Amino acid sequence: MDLTTRLHLLNLIRLSASAESSCRAADRAARRASARRKEAAATRRRLRLQLRTTPSAELDAARQALEDAELAFSARSADTEAAGARWGRAFTASARADARLGDELAVTRELTGSDQPRTKGGRAKAEAALLAELAAMPKKLLDAAHAILVQSSAGKDSVVALDRVVRWAKAAGCLSKVVVVHADIGQEAEWPGVRDLAQQQAERYGLRFMVVKASVGFLGMVEKRGLWPDAQSRLCTSTLKRDEAAKLFTQIVDELGLDDQALIVNCLGIRAAESPSRRKKHELAIDHRASNGRRLVLTWHPVFHLTEEEIWQEIADQALDYHPVYDTLIPRLSCIFCILASFDVLVRAVRLCWVLGLPTPKTYVDLEERIGHRFKNQFSLAQVVEEASRQEAEEGPLTWRRGDAIRHHLGEGAATAYLQRLALAA
Numbered sequence: 001m002d003l004t005t006r007l008h009l010l011n012l013i014r015l016s017a018s019a020e021s022s023c024r025a026a027d028r029a030a031r032r033a034s035a036r037r038k039e040a041a042a043t044r045r046r047l048r049l050q051l052r053t054t055p056s057a058e059l060d061a062a063r064q065a066l067e068d069a070e071l072a073f074s075a076r077s078a079d080t081e082a083a084g085a086r087w088g089r090a091f092t093a094s095a096r097a098d099a100r101l102g103d104e105l106a107v108t109r110e111l112t113g114s115d116q117p118r119t120k121g122g123r124a125k126a127e128a129a130l131l132a133e134l135a136a137m138p139k140k141l142l143d144a145a146h147a148i149l150v151q152s153s154a155g156k157d158s159v160v161a162l163d164r165v166v167r168w169a170k171a172a173g174c175l176s177k178v179v180v181v182h183a184d185i186g187q188e189a190e191w192p193g194v195r196d197l198a199q200q201q202a203e204r205y206g207l208r209f210m211v212v213k214a215s216v217g218f219l220g221m222v223e224k225r226g227l228w229p230d231a232q233s234r235l236c237t238s239t240l241k242r243d244e245a246a247k248l249f250t251q252i253v254d255e256l257g258l259d260d261q262a263l264i265v266n267c268l269g270i271r272a273a274e275s276p277s278r279r280k281k282h283e284l285a286i287d288h289r290a291s292n293g294r295r296l297v298l299t300w301h302p303v304f305h306l307t308e309e310e311i312w313q314e315i316a317d318q319a320l321d322y323h324p325v326y327d328t329l330i331p332r333l334s335c336i337f338c339i340l341a342s343f344d345v346l347v348r349a350v351r352l353c354w355v356l357g358l359p360t361p362k363t364y365v366d367l368e369e370r371i372g373h374r375f376k377n378q379f380s381l382a383q384v385v386e387e388a389s390r391q392e393a394e395e396g397p398l399t400w401r402r403g404d405a406i407r408h409h410l411g412e413g414a415a416t417a418y419l420q421r422l423a424l425a426a
């Protein structure tokens, strides 16, 4: 099966999944409308009975209440009918999408070993098989894409993902399609130089660099909600990064000006080893939320299977520039204070802020006090700052040397060689 057919089938799978989810939503809406109609019917019944025993002095008011209830019942009945009709249309669309997918997946047994391509399980198997095959042919996939976006935080995983995508795109002769996207979450929340580094990393390969930014940054979002985000509801990632990147898809597709559906490969530097929730993701996936008739968006994780050591090895081997924050042995170049970071990492971040003369610890502690919500369930930022002060008094200010991150992960020899290669490349 050629690549175009695979992509076509993936799009049919997307349409079938989307039609099914619309059908489910319509079903829920129809049930809600029916429940409201039942409530209105019960009210009408109760008022009709009451009317029989209402004293004549209160009859006018009771008749009016019944009239209102009759009107409410009629309106709820009309809503229920409309919701039922919407569900009917959604059901038909879903059945059609499934039928078309089933017909075109004539090779489904070969792909999935399943005789049930029209079931959710059969569709998921076909999707997984198609995506696994595409992930195994990165150059062909990039060549077929109309646009290749690399979402870069400027962190270690992003820079390796970018370097890999660039090498594959060069080999496929389509480097010009690669665009580096950086989500700016607010200067007051990020380490200094992050945006500039993301830009330099893109410019190293001569790539277009774009920045997306929500109207309200991280701290503004927390102030507005009166809550810090947490691991269960990572609004910071969805609002400040994912939703902004989705707007860019529209811009890119407009720029392409294609008559047919565009294929966008959206690359993210996330790794399975980072967390149990990331382990559940796949190397390549359909972005159902961002895809539509104008674009099929595939999310690709080019460093998904790498360990942290392997990431540092590629940084050393390819002489990739990384942010000096890593040399202080802070493991992720995230927000200065990331809601997912451990207590020890946050303590280190506070001490680094003090060395750099950043006002961030005070800004965050003040905000925490103002909104009356702890930074994390287990501890407050005020406690983090307290522990940082204790360590600072015992050990003095934080110190580090360029190359310490490589030294820590790969040893002294690797760090020396890396710094030499970096100097030569400059």
Ligand code: SF4
Pocket (backbone or CB within 6 Å): 185, 229, 234, 236, 237, 240, 334, 335, 337, 338, 339, 340
């Ligand atoms: S780095 Fe942490 S705090 Fe910042 S946006 Fe990402 S998850 Fe949220």
